[in-house]
Amino acid sequence: MTEPRTPAQVLREARQKDSRDKRARVLSVVGQLIADDEPVTFTGVARAANVSHWLVYAEGVREHIEAARRRQGRAAASGARAGAKEPAGWKLEKQLLREDNRRLREEVERLKGAVRRSLGQQLDQFGAADLGTRVDELTTENQRLQAARDNALAQVRELTAQLSEAQDDLASARLTLRRMIRTENTS
Numbered sequence: 001m002t003e004p005r006t007p008a009q010v011l012r013e014a015r016q017k018d019s020r021d022k023r024a025r026v027l028s029v030v031g032q033l034i035a036d037d038e039p040v041t042f043t044g045v046a047r048a049a050n051v052s053h054w055l056v057y058a059e060g061v062r063e064h065i066e067a068a069r070r071r072q073g074r075a076a077a078s079g080a081r082a083g084a085k086e087p088a089g090w091k092l093e094k095q096l097l098r099e100d101n102r103r104l105r106e107e108v109e110r111l112k113g114a115v116r117r118s119l120g121q122q123l124d125q126f127g128a129a130d131l132g133t134r135v136d137e138l139t140t141e142n143q144r145l146q147a148a149r150d151n152a153l154a155q156v157r158e159l160t161a162q163l164s165e166a167q168d169d170l171a172s173a174r175l176t177l178r179r180m181i182r183t184e185n186t187s
Contacts, residue, residue, distance in 0.1 A: 022049070022051045022055060023055070023060065023061055025049040025050070025051065026045060026046075026049045026051060026055065026056060026061050026064075026065075027061075027064055028049075029045050029048045029049040030045055030064055030065055030068050032048075033045070033048070033068070034068055034071070034072070037091070038091070038092060039072065039089045039091070039092050040065060040068040040069050040072055041069075042056045042057065042062075042065060042168070042171070043164060043167065043168075044092075045065055053167055053170075053171050054171060054174060056171075057171040057172070057174070057175050062175075104153075111145075115138070115142060118138070119135070119138065122134060122138075
């Protein structure tokens with residue numbers, strides 16, 4: 001007869017199973033990205049597998065991602081030499097740009113509709129003499145808001161790039177710290 005498991009054992013086993021499942025999901029995503037000829041990046045794999053950035057840099061997982069990236073790099077280099085293929089990152093970049101363009105077009109249309117509705121309401125309130133002045137004011141305000149939106153979008157892009165770089169730096173620092181601790185503990 002086996003002894004009953006303690007809550008700590010049950011929890012440990014559940015965490016181990018969860019860890020195995022997440023690692024398997026990461027490896028599956030890497031395989032799928034390669035099969036779809038999509039670029040393999042640490043951030044992209046973490047996002048697609050719905051796991052933390054830490055996990056994709058962990059030993060036993062990082063090596064698979066790095067190997068996939070090397071294979072893609074060699075394939076991209078040989079494709080570039082042959083002149084038959086775009087670099088792997090361009091496909092993703094074009095897709096992201098298309099999505100941004102679509103989203104921005106929708107935003108512009110939404111804003112135009114809001115301006116039309118606002119102008120219609122204001123036309124009802126003002127007399128004919130005030131309309132020309134009010135249209136000029138609104139046009140100036142609209143231009144100011146569009147410039148502010150453009151500046152905000154530029155800041156978002158810059159901050160997104162900085163965040164991505166900081167996340168990569170943080171993951172590398174964590175990995176280095178773990179190695180130092182492991183080395184210190186084995187000494």
